[in-house]
Amino acid sequence: MLSGVGEQSPEGRSAPGAHGGPDVLLDPVELHGSVTDPVLASMTLLNDIVGRFPDAVSFAAGRPYEGFYAPESLARWLRLFERHLARDLGQGPEEIRRTLFQYGRTKGFIHRLIAAQLQQDEALAVDAESVVVTTGCQEAMVLALRALRRDARDVVMAALPAYVGFLGAARLVDMPVRGVRENADGIDLDDLQRQIRLARGEGLRPRACYVVPDFANPSGASMPAAARERLVELAARDDLLLLEDNPYSLFHAGGGRLPTLKSLDRSRRVLYFGSFAKAAFAGGRVGYVVADQPMTGGGLLADELAKLKSMLTLNTSTVAQAVIGGYLLENDCSLVRATTREAAVYRRNLRAVLHGLEKRFEAGTGVCWNVPRGGMFTVLTVPFRADDAMLEYSAREFGVLWTPMHHFYGGRGGFRQLRLSFSVLEPDEIERGLDRLAGLVADRTPVAQAAERFEPAG
Amino acid sequence: MLSGVGEQSPEGRSAPGAHGGPDVLLDPVELHGSVTDPVLASMTLLNDIVGRFPDAVSFAAGRPYEGFYAPESLARWLRLFERHLARDLGQGPEEIRRTLFQYGRTKGFIHRLIAAQLQQDEALAVDAESVVVTTGCQEAMVLALRALRRDARDVVMAALPAYVGFLGAARLVDMPVRGVRENADGIDLDDLQRQIRLARGEGLRPRACYVVPDFANPSGASMPAAARERLVELAARDDLLLLEDNPYSLFHAGGGRLPTLKSLDRSRRVLYFGSFAKAAFAGGRVGYVVADQPMTGGGLLADELAKLKSMLTLNTSTVAQAVIGGYLLENDCSLVRATTREAAVYRRNLRAVLHGLEKRFEAGTGVCWNVPRGGMFTVLTVPFRADDAMLEYSAREFGVLWTPMHHFYGGRGGFRQLRLSFSVLEPDEIERGLDRLAGLVADRTPVAQAAERFEPAG
Numbered sequence: 051m052l053s054g055v056g057e058q059s060p061e062g063r064s065a066p067g068a069h070g071g072p073d074v075l076l077d078p079v080e081l082h083g084s085v086t087d088p089v090l091a092s093m094t095l096l097n098d099i100v101g102r103f104p105d106a107v108s109f110a111a112g113r114p115y116e117g118f119y120a121p122e123s124l125a126r127w128l129r130l131f132e133r134h135l136a137r138d139l140g141q142g143p144e145e146i147r148r149t150l151f152q153y154g155r156t157k158g159f160i161h162r163l164i165a166a167q168l169q170q171d172e173a174l175a176v177d178a179e180s181v182v183v184t185t186g187c188q189e190a191m192v193l194a195l196r197a198l199r200r201d202a203r204d205v206v207m208a209a210l211p212a213y214v215g216f217l218g219a220a221r222l223v224d225m226p227v228r229g230v231r232e233n234a235d236g237i238d239l240d241d242l243q244r245q246i247r248l249a250r251g252e253g254l255r256p257r258a259c260y261v262v263p264d265f266a267n268p269s270g271a272s273m274p275a276a277a278r279e280r281l282v283e284l285a286a287r288d289d290l291l292l293l294e295d296n297p298y299s300l301f302h303a304g305g306g307r308l309p310t311l312k313s314l315d316r317s318r319r320v321l322y323f324g325s326f327a328k329a330a331f332a333g334g335r336v337g338y339v340v341a342d343q344p345m346t347g348g349g350l351l352a353d354e355l356a357k358l359k360s361m362l363t364l365n366t367s368t369v370a371q372a373v374i375g376g377y378l379l380e381n382d383c384s385l386v387r388a389t390t391r392e393a394a395v396y397r398r399n400l401r402a403v404l405h406g407l408e409k410r411f412e413a414g415t416g417v418c419w420n421v422p423r424g425g426m427f428t429v430l431t432v433p434f435r436a437d438d439a440m441l442e443y444s445a446r447e448f449g450v451l452w453t454p455m456h457h458f459y460g461g462r463g464g465f466r467q468l469r470l471s472f473s474v475l476e477p478d479e480i481e482r483g484l485d486r487l488a489g490l491v492a493d494r495t496p497v498a499q500a501a502e503r504f505e506p507a508g
Numbered sequence: 509m510l511s512g513v514g515e516q517s518p519e520g521r522s523a524p525g526a527h528g529g530p531d532v533l534l535d536p537v538e539l540h541g542s543v544t545d546p547v548l549a550s551m552t553l554l555n556d557i558v559g560r561f562p563d564a565v566s567f568a569a570g571r572p573y574e575g576f577y578a579p580e581s582l583a584r585w586l587r588l589f590e591r592h593l594a595r596d597l598g599q600g601p602e603e604i605r606r607t608l609f610q611y612g613r614t615k616g617f618i619h620r621l622i623a624a625q626l627q628q629d630e631a632l633a634v635d636a637e638s639v640v641v642t643t644g645c646q647e648a649m650v651l652a653l654r655a656l657r658r659d660a661r662d663v664v665m666a667a668l669p670a671y672v673g674f675l676g677a678a679r680l681v682d683m684p685v686r687g688v689r690e691n692a693d694g695i696d697l698d699d700l701q702r703q704i705r706l707a708r709g710e711g712l713r714p715r716a717c718y719v720v721p722d723f724a725n726p727s728g729a730s731m732p733a734a735a736r737e738r739l740v741e742l743a744a745r746d747d748l749l750l751l752e753d754n755p756y757s758l759f760h761a762g763g764g765r766l767p768t769l770k771s772l773d774r775s776r777r778v779l780y781f782g783s784f785a786k787a788a789f790a791g792g793r794v795g796y797v798v799a800d801q802p803m804t805g806g807g808l809l810a811d812e813l814a815k816l817k818s819m820l821t822l823n824t825s826t827v828a829q830a831v832i833g834g835y836l837l838e839n840d841c842s843l844v845r846a847t848t849r850e851a852a853v854y855r856r857n858l859r860a861v862l863h864g865l866e867k868r869f870e871a872g873t874g875v876c877w878n879v880p881r882g883g884m885f886t887v888l889t890v891p892f893r894a895d896d897a898m899l900e901y902s903a904r905e906f907g908v909l910w911t912p913m914h915h916f917y918g919g920r921g922g923f924r925q926l927r928l929s930f931s932v933l934e935p936d937e938i939e940r941g942l943d944r945l946a947g948l949v950a951d952r953t954p955v956a957q958a959a960e961r962f963e964p965a966g
Contacts (some may be wrong), residue, residue, distance in 0.1 A: 073802055074775050078803055078804070078812060081655045084816060085812050085816065113610055116602075116609065119605045129583075149791075152791050185825070186822055196542070222819050319532055327611075331826075333607075333610050333611060334827055336825075343531070346536070357543060357549075358540075360551065361677055363821065364644055365791065368792060369825075
């Protein structure tokens with residue numbers, strides 16, 4: 051069938067129509083490949099499993115802590131922002147009305163507040179014109195990848211395991227992701243260079259490399275300062291852009307913060323992605339990208355990304371921008387100041403998880419984990435296969451949820467690893483959850499060991 | 509250069525770096541084709557021209573009327589929605605907090621209110637599960653086109669002149685648009701069938717046809733009831749989906765409303781796109797698509813589109829959804845009721861424009877226009893070339909702005925036509941603007957006629 055819209059077959063595949071006629075019937079394989087891609091499909095499956103066990107302790111949710119959310123703050127932030135428009139920007143009633151309600155500037159209207167925040171919190175001096183305010187950081191990633199995928203030769207590099215949202219964004223614009231090894235210090239720079247050479251040898255163009263330098267999702271790994279310097283130099287030398295995603299650096303475990311790649315960037319190789327999802331609130335969908343790369347015809351990459359955005363979402367929701375604008379104003383444009391309570395919660399929870407793992411899994415149990423210096427995630431390696439089936443078993447038999455790591459490898463690794471996310475939990479839930487996890491490990495380890503006696507290297 | 513990231517050349521193309529080093533320099537032609545596509549580039553150019561003449565009377569702005577916007581309504585709508593969560597949906601404080609602040613349901617949380625509105629205003633009985641709430645209708649179009657573009661054979665049909673946002677969305681996902689002729693009764697169904705045959709003859713798969721049945725942007729054309737029936741039948745017979753975009757039907761000139769294609773759809777061939785941009789407010793970016801097509805593996809097309817949305821924007825901004833939810837609740841889920849004042853303004857303005865054109869351009873002046881039965885646009889045909897250069901001349905010399913129609917033909921026609929948009933104007937501005945337009949016509953017509961004596965068919 052040429053059109054790809056399936057006619058009902060004589061075998062009765064038609065469903066009852068709303069008005070009595072035979073319904074069209076669509077086949078997912080006739081749609082864009084992203085629809086059936088394992089990356090997207092697995093997230094749906096994962097959400098299904100998690101949704102079926104609402105009473106389990108969940109180390110699966112990558113959501114921010116909810117304890118400080120207060121509905122009355124929304125109206126307060128709106129008021130603060132309206133006052134800012136009048137007092138600081140000198141807008142009259144008609145202009146304020148237009149700012150809040152009308153189609154607006156494609157690059158957004160809280161760009162100056164964002165630039166002020168980056169100056170204060172990150173010592174980054176960015177031109178507000180290089181900021182594109184987006185519908186969450188996710189849209190920003192799609193815009194950058196869409197721009198960089200010109201034809202079949204363009205690829206993007208990323209340390210694996212990688213954030214699923216990045217893999218999905220790449221899939222949406224048909225941009226292949228070339229995996230790079232990750233170690234305890236983040237992306238393996240030697241492997242990055244090797245992979246770039248390999249890709250070029252195949253006639254491909256590695257356009258950029260995606261990096262989360264601080265407390266990466268899912269691994270929790272962080273890059274030391276020296277590695278950051280080396281990566282920025284490598285990008286300049288090897289003619290590569292860096293896509294720096296920084297959702298977690300506010301939430302260090304007490305060891306302080308390291309410079310962003312962007313602050314080390316001497317040749318504008320870095321596109322810097324930011325988000326208010328973890329600092330303010332997740333549902334608002336306000337993020338941004340700093341794209342200060344100059345274009346040959348004049349202007350900045352930000353302006354090119356804005357052209358694409360004008361065909362994707364037109365502008366970031368004015369009311370969402372106003373609310374986040376008010377939040378920034380209330381906190382003197384410092385997220386460090388705004389998130390002291392949240393940072394304390396994540397620090398407390400990280401300590402509780404690491405301490406709880408130590409108590410439960412002695413050396414010799416075959417269980418090990420990394421010790422992140424901050425963030426919301428740690429990765430556990432277990433002596434048995436930790437896939438979706440095991441997750442379901444874990445939920446049903448032991449009442450504890452986690453995320454199989456193979457999802458972050460695009461299904462090409464991590465089958466004995468699981469991600470523990472502890473951002474939304476209270477200490478007693480962490481204790482209860484780790485007890486249940488210990489139960490699962492005690493239950494499955496002997497079975498796996500017995501199986502391996504017959505099938506080594508299983 | 510393999511990576512597509514331009515090194516600074518020895519001829520000194522490098523700009524000064526933020527930290528003293530040589531800057532990267534990017535070439536637009538090394539980016540995705542949409543960046544330099546005439547559709548997107550021309551809109552930027554157009555906005556530039558319009559922006560340089562802030563004091564001109566503007567028939568160019570496609571924005572909704574601003575006179576009834578009131579900042580205090582935002583907090584009121586938020587309160588109404590919060591009360592709805594508590595009273596109607598029985599959510600406790602913790603659940604309300606989660607709804608308003610946390611990552612949420614990908615398909616949105618005001619889907620039931622939207623289904624109620626469609627039932628009331630359009631007599632459409634849609635399953636709320638088939639509604640995907642999106643970041644404006646624009647995102648909904650991108651999602652549908654992304655899903656339908658599987659490979660190089662997939663194309664979409666659209667009546668030309670077409671809404672630029674649709675052309676841009678298609679460009680973003682590399683979906684070619686095959687133009688179909690439009691006449692006073694909207695899309696030319698014979699030409700549609702011819703174009704489908706032609707495309708299939710070339711080995712292509714026409715997946716869908718984009719239609720605005722009521723007061724189309726830019727032409728103002730509407731489809732009579734019989735043509736709607738014929739189009740829905742054609743789609744079923746010719747194995748095509750219909751993408752029905754309905755932003756304007758609320759704003760008829762007094763002649764009442766005709767059935768939507770979706771309400772005539774007996775085999776779920778129609779994806780129905782809706783928006784709150786014109787009814788509530790434009791900047792909020794809340795729209796939706798009803799995609800109730802069943803999938804072979806179970807579920808609805810809406811669920812497949814949600815998968816794509818989860819990698820594009822995750823969820824539609826919770827605060828934007830809450831505000832629009834409150835707006836719907838305040839108006840008992842009827843946009844017909846909610847927009848009586850706006851409809852009266854557009855009706856008044858359409859009358860003023862049509863009456864004003866009659867007064868100024870007699871038969872014989874070579875100027876003609878269509879008489880839309882509603883909406884925000886009418887199209888003027890003039891006896892001279894009405895392109896971007898002429899627009900600039902018109903703004904500079906006569907202080908009046910309009911939109912060259914060739915932008916809506918993808919640059920392949922409409923060079924003697926201009927779109928008059930009258931949605932944001934007051935009656936005195938319309939009078940003043942038409943006077944200035946008459947001045948332009950009087951000025952340019954003799955010049956064009958003289959030129960044509962030498963160069964016929966210019």
